[in-house]
Amino acid sequence: MIVPTLGTMLENIGLLLALASARGVAAASKALAPAELNARSYSLLEQIVLADGPSQRDLADALRLDPSQIVALVDQLEDRGFAERRPAPTDRRLKAVVVTDQGRRFYAQVRADVERSLDDVLADLSRDEREQLRSLLHRIARPESAAPELVD
Amino acid sequence: MIVPTLGTMLENIGLLLALASARGVAAASKALAPAELNARSYSLLEQIVLADGPSQRDLADALRLDPSQIVALVDQLEDRGFAERRPAPTDRRLKAVVVTDQGRRFYAQVRADVERSLDDVLADLSRDEREQLRSLLHRIARPESAAPELVD
DNA sequence: TATTGTTATACTCTATAACTATA
DNA sequence: TATAGTTATAGAGTATAACAATA
Numbered sequence: 001m002i003v004p005t006l007g008t009m010l011e012n013i014g015l016l017l018a019l020a021s022a023r024g025v026a027a028a029s030k031a032l033a034p035a036e037l038n039a040r041s042y043s044l045l046e047q048i049v050l051a052d053g054p055s056q057r058d059l060a061d062a063l064r065l066d067p068s069q070i071v072a073l074v075d076q077l078e079d080r081g082f083a084e085r086r087p088a089p090t091d092r093r094l095k096a097v098v099v100t101d102q103g104r105r106f107y108a109q110v111r112a113d114v115e116r117s118l119d120d121v122l123a124d125l126s127r128d129e130r131e132q133l134r135s136l137l138h139r140i141a142r143p144e145s146a147a148p149e150l151v152d
Numbered sequence: 153m154i155v156p157t158l159g160t161m162l163e164n165i166g167l168l169l170a171l172a173s174a175r176g177v178a179a180a181s182k183a184l185a186p187a188e189l190n191a192r193s194y195s196l197l198e199q200i201v202l203a204d205g206p207s208q209r210d211l212a213d214a215l216r217l218d219p220s221q222i223v224a225l226v227d228q229l230e231d232r233g234f235a236e237r238r239p240a241p242t243d244r245r246l247k248a249v250v251v252t253d254q255g256r257r258f259y260a261q262v263r264a265d266v267e268r269s270l271d272d273v274l275a276d277l278s279r280d281e282r283e284q285l286r287s288l289l290h291r292i293a294r295p296e297s298a299a300p301e302l303v304d
Numbered sequence: 305t306a307t308t309g310t311t312a313t314a315c316t317c318t319a320t321a322a323c324t325a326t327a
Numbered sequence: 328t329a330t331a332g333t334t335a336t337a338g339a340g341t342a343t344a345a346c347a348a349t350a
């Protein structure tokens with residue numbers, strides 16, 4: 001190795017964010033592989049379980065994905081019997097995405113595996129530090145002065 | 153909107169990391185677009201500027217990319233006259249990647265734009281909080297007990 | 305006119321395997 | 328036998344535009 005301490009001179013917080021995120025996604029993906037789910041579909045299922053009835057537009061906003069991508073992801077959950085599309089009573093353009101009993105059970109199972117894998121990623125951090133990190137990230141990922149700026 | 157508070161019930165720190173990272177990359181990409189550089193190439197150039205002589209393997213480790221991807225990225229920097237490959241004197245398998253004067257000037261220019269764009273992303277955080285975040289992320293992205301685990 | 309869901313498509317990224325030259 | 332760099336390629340992920348139905 002020519003430069004042994006390359007990594008230690010890193011200051012760029014943007015790169016640090018990207019590297020930490022990549023580690024988290026990799027760990028979650030590995031944990032989810034046996035269930036044939038990827039990290040994005042897991043997060044989508046989680047949103048559906050927690051909200052129980054969001055429109056696809058809501059899901060696109062929550063995950064900062066293009067609505068056209070939500071279509072395929074919800075299709076997959078529907079094909080596996082984990083979610084269903086229901087016409088929204090108030091606005092016939094909307095489709096409410098609801099979790100099925102089977103989907104709720106499945107989520108409970110895989111969630112334990114995912115959280116264990118994230119524990120590994122956060123192993124060096126105390127409980128307090130994890131809460132700090134979560135709070136700081138929340139203010140970056142979901143600023144109070146909303147203004148979603150997926151495309152600009 | 154069916155569920156107004158979807159975003160606020162988010163606990164998943166893995167998703168928060170991914171969203172925050174995506175915001176950072178998007179902001180940096182936007183700032184770098186006029187210079188026809190993407191976030192990854194910027195980080196690569198930064199490593200070369202800071203280390204001045206890393207092997208391509210070093211760069212792959214620092215950015216957690218596959219060595220085969222570094223080839224194309226270094227090619228691009230070389231084509232634009234920002235970096236050069238030099239045979240390493242100690243081991244003829246290695247190629248030391250060094251920044252050119254032109255590359256150093258270019259980096260200084262775009263760096264200001266990137267840091268300004270990251271300021272926007274971190275706007276809600278105080279100086280102390282940014283330092284906290286950087287420190288926490290560093291311990292996730294570059295754990296002391298190294299063991300790079302790109303592929304496993 | 306604007307918005308939701310949808311389809312199709314092109315583009316970028318990423319992962320993987322195989323090869324060479326050197327050690 | 329192992330490592331650095333390289334090439335090629337297939338797959339996953341992403342962005343974009345256009346359309347029908349509804350508001």
